[in-house]
Amino acid sequence: MAKPAVILVGADKGGVGKTTVARTLIDYFGAHQTPTRAFDTESPRGTLKRFHPDLTEVVNVTAVADQMKIFDTLGSADAKVTVIDVRAGLLSSTLQALTDIGFLESAKKGQITFAVFHILGPSIASLEEIAETARVMGDANYFLVKNFINNTTFFDWDPATYNSYFKRIKGAEEITIPKLNEMAYEQVEVASVPFVSFVGNKGVKNEAANYSFVLRGYVRHWLGNVWGEYDRVKLVDLVAPKMESNVRQAAG
Amino acid sequence: MSFRSSITIIASPRPRVGKTLLARLLADFHRHEGRAVATFDLNAGDKTLEHFLPEQTTTASIRDINGQIALFDRLVADENTTKVVDLGHESFESFFAVTHQIGFVEEALSRSIGVAILFTMTPDKTSVEAYRSLRARFSHATLAPVHNEMLGPAQHRDKYPLASGSPVVRIPVLAPGLRRYIETPPFSFADAQLAETAGIPVSAHVEIQRWLRRIYLEFRELDLRILLADLRSSIRFGS
Numbered sequence: 382m383a384k385p386a387v388i389l390v391g392a393d394k395g396g397v398g399k400t401t402v403a404r405t406l407i408d409y410f411g412a413h414q415t416p417t418r419a420f421d422t423e424s425p426r427g428t429l430k431r432f433h434p435d436l437t438e439v440v441n442v443t444a445v446a447d448q449m450k451i452f453d454t455l456g457s458a459d460a461k462v463t464v465i466d467v468r469a470g471l472l473s474s475t476l477q478a479l480t481d482i483g484f485l486e487s488a489k490k491g492q493i494t495f496a497v498f499h500i501l502g503p504s505i506a507s508l509e510e511i512a513e514t515a516r517v518m519g520d521a522n523y524f525l526v527k528n529f530i531n532n533t534t535f536f537d538w539d540p541a542t543y544n545s546y547f548k549r550i551k552g553a554e555e556i557t558i559p560k561l562n563e564m565a566y567e568q569v570e571v572a573s574v575p576f577v578s579f580v581g582n583k584g585v586k587n588e589a590a591n592y593s594f595v596l597r598g599y600v601r602h603w604l605g606n607v608w609g610e611y612d613r614v615k616l617v618d619l620v621a622p623k624m625e626s627n628v629r630q631a632a633g
Numbered sequence: 634m635s636f637r638s639s640i641t642i643i644a645s646p647r648p649r650v651g652k653t654l655l656a657r658l659l660a661d662f663h664r665h666e667g668r669a670v671a672t673f674d675l676n677a678g679d680k681t682l683e684h685f686l687p688e689q690t691t692t693a694s695i696r697d698i699n700g701q702i703a704l705f706d707r708l709v710a711d712e713n714t715t716k717v718v719d720l721g722h723e724s725f726e727s728f729f730a731v732t733h734q735i736g737f738v739e740e741a742l743s744r745s746i747g748v749a750i751l752f753t754m755t756p757d758k759t760s761v762e763a764y765r766s767l768r769a770r771f772s773h774a775t776l777a778p779v780h781n782e783m784l785g786p787a788q789h790r791d792k793y794p795l796a797s798g799s800p801v802v803r804i805p806v807l808a809p810g811l812r813r814y815i816e817t818p819p820f821s822f823a824d825a826q827l828a829e830t831a832g833i834p835v836s837a838h839v840e841i842q843r844w845l846r847r848i849y850l851e852f853r854e855l856d857l858r859i860l861l862a863d864l865r866s867s868i869r870f871g872s
Contacts, residue, residue: 564698594709595702598735 385455386462386494386620387484391472397500398528400428402558403466405607406498407433408577410462412608413617418460420451422468429466431573436460442467442475452484455493462620472499476517488521494620496522498556514550522619523553529560556610565599568592576604638668638746639859640708642718645753646725646763651781653681654815655751655804656719658845660686661822662852669714673704675728676721684818693718695728705731709741729767738774747859749775751802754789761792768794775862777855782806802851807844811837 390403403419410417419437421427430437440447442465455463467475476497479485488495499514514523525547547553569579572592580601584590611617641659643652656672663670673693674682683690691707694700708716720728732738738748750771752764768776778795780788781804788801795801807815814820814833821827822845828838 562698593702593706594740595698595705595731595735598705598737598740601736602734 384492384494385458386496387452387455387488388462388464388496388498388620389467389472389475390464390498390500391467391475392500393470393472395469398530398558399469399500400432400466401530402498402500402526402528403429403464404432404576405558405604406464406611407436408575408604409608409611409616410464410620411575411577413621415462415617415621416460417462417464418458419464419466421466422471423466427466432575442471443478448478448482452482473513473517476514480517485517485521494522496524496619498524498526500526500528518550523550524556524614525550525553526556526558528558530558530566531560531563554614556614558610559603559606561603562596562599565596565603568596569600576600580604638713638715639749639856640716640718640741640746641749641751642720642728643751643753644720644725644729644767645755646722646759647753647755647757648722650753650755650784651804652722652753653679653719655753655779655781656682656717657685658804658822658848659751659852660689660717662849663715663717664823665849671707671714671716673708673716673718674721675704675719675724677723679721682719685820695724695731701731705735705737709737709744709746711744725763729770733770738771742773747775747863748773749777749855749859751777751779751855753779753781753784754793754801755784756787756789756792761789764793775855775859777802777858779804800854802855803847804851805844805847808840811841811844815841 388406390399390406392399400421400423407417407419417436419429419433420442421429421437421439422442423429424439424441427437427439430439438450440450442448442451451463451465465475476485484493485495487493497514497518547555569576572579572584572590574583574585574590578584578587578590579592580597582590582592582597643656643659645652653676660670660672670686670689672682672686672690674680674690675693675695676682677694680692683692693704695704708718741748748771750767752767754760754764764776764778778793779802783804783806790801814828814831814837815822817831819827820831822841825838825842828841833841
């Protein structure tokens with residue numbers, strides 16, 4: 382039985398691009414043939430669900446019924462990877478809830494692979510958040526994501542302050558999401574399709590679409606760089622260790 | 634598979650090396666061969682190409698994304714037109730940076746459009762390095778160095794590494810007295826009638842035609858090379 386993996390994507394602030402990062406993760410696992418499901422906590426109307434309707438369920442992560450829906454099904458679901466897009470401001474309380482239900486305990490024992498993608502906002506407030514999260518996280522896989530997708534002048538805080546927070550989390554890794562041309566980003570929004578579909582010139586129902594070749598080119602280039610970052614931190618190895626993929630190859 | 638059409642980019646990081654003349658010659662060559670031609674002028678503020686090819690020329694700019702969409706989406710559009718891009722020296726770097734980033738050559742190939750880059754050789758270091766960089770970045774395009782003999786007899790072959798079996802495209806010298814005829818619009822290499830109305834003496838006209846035939850021969854060879862590159866790649870990748 383493969384070990385299930387849970388990836389939490391969160392931030393304490395809205396508008397820092399959590400959902401964008403969640404979308405690139407879903408595309409990334411899709412490209413690596415790793416079955417993935419996603420939970421969107423922006424109830425009642427989820428942005429993530431708009432882009433990946435087949436994989437995504439909208440839930441309220443603080444409600445017990447929905448927690449059961451997510452965590453009690455980890456072992457039985459077909460999906461190996463569960464991506465949870467945590468609504469703005471709910472990252473700390475979600476982590477607290479995970480501690481309470483003993484989820485973090487199972488992660489520590491190695492029964493579950495657990496990773497957090499903490500999307501950093503441009504202000505110092507989100508650094509305070511790191512300190513708070515560090516307290517509950519222990520030595521889970523912690524990724525600090527600097528998201529430059531929509532901004533050119535983003536991180537203007539003091540590197541020394543940043544590093545002092547960054548070092549509080551043992552084994553934390555940095556991921557940088559590069560800037561994507563505004564018009565290219567907007568066109569993907571308008572099309573409401575996964576980035577991969579946009580690059581492949583496909584519509585919502587996988588039909589042939591007619592996006593600008595230049596914009597597709599920019600998105601392909603950008604997505605390649607984002608995936609390069611995920612490759613660099615060995616994300617696939619984390620959720621699907623080498624042993625298993627070898628077995629899968631042998632079986633297939 | 635064989636290419637339905639081609640895109641030729643005429644490039645050099647140096648100004649005044651005869652790019653626009655080369656673009657005109659190539660466009661008129663394709664018209665002479667009975668193909669529909671569209672030319673794209675990326676020279677900032679310079680309307681030379683438009684004066685000579687008013688119906689074929691689109692002025693383009695890649696400074697912003699809208700301009701890039703207008704140019705590149707049109708270039709790979711599914712139409713049976715041969716395209717020639719006259720790339721101004723000031724756009725050289727940014728044009729190839731975008732071209733590389735968006736995967737332009739690969740997209741064109743996937744639509745059965747061959748891409749060739751005509752690069753005018755000059756002995757300066759900037760050009761030599763630019764050429765090497767193009768060679769490294771655009772292995773799927775046909776990169777053809779051009780020796781414009783009007784710039785001097787030296788080919789600088791030692792500075793420009795060539796792919797095997799790909800000779801230099803030569804633009805022979807045209808007698809100085811004849812330059813003014815071909816450089817005064819309206820003039821078209823593809824339209825012999827025009828020479829008559831423009832009052833070009835018969836002897837000059839004959840001389841220009843003789844010069845032109847040598848260049849057209851070079852272009853035919855170039856066409857074959859673009860086709861051959863296609864054949865090679867389909868053999869390599871297995872069709």
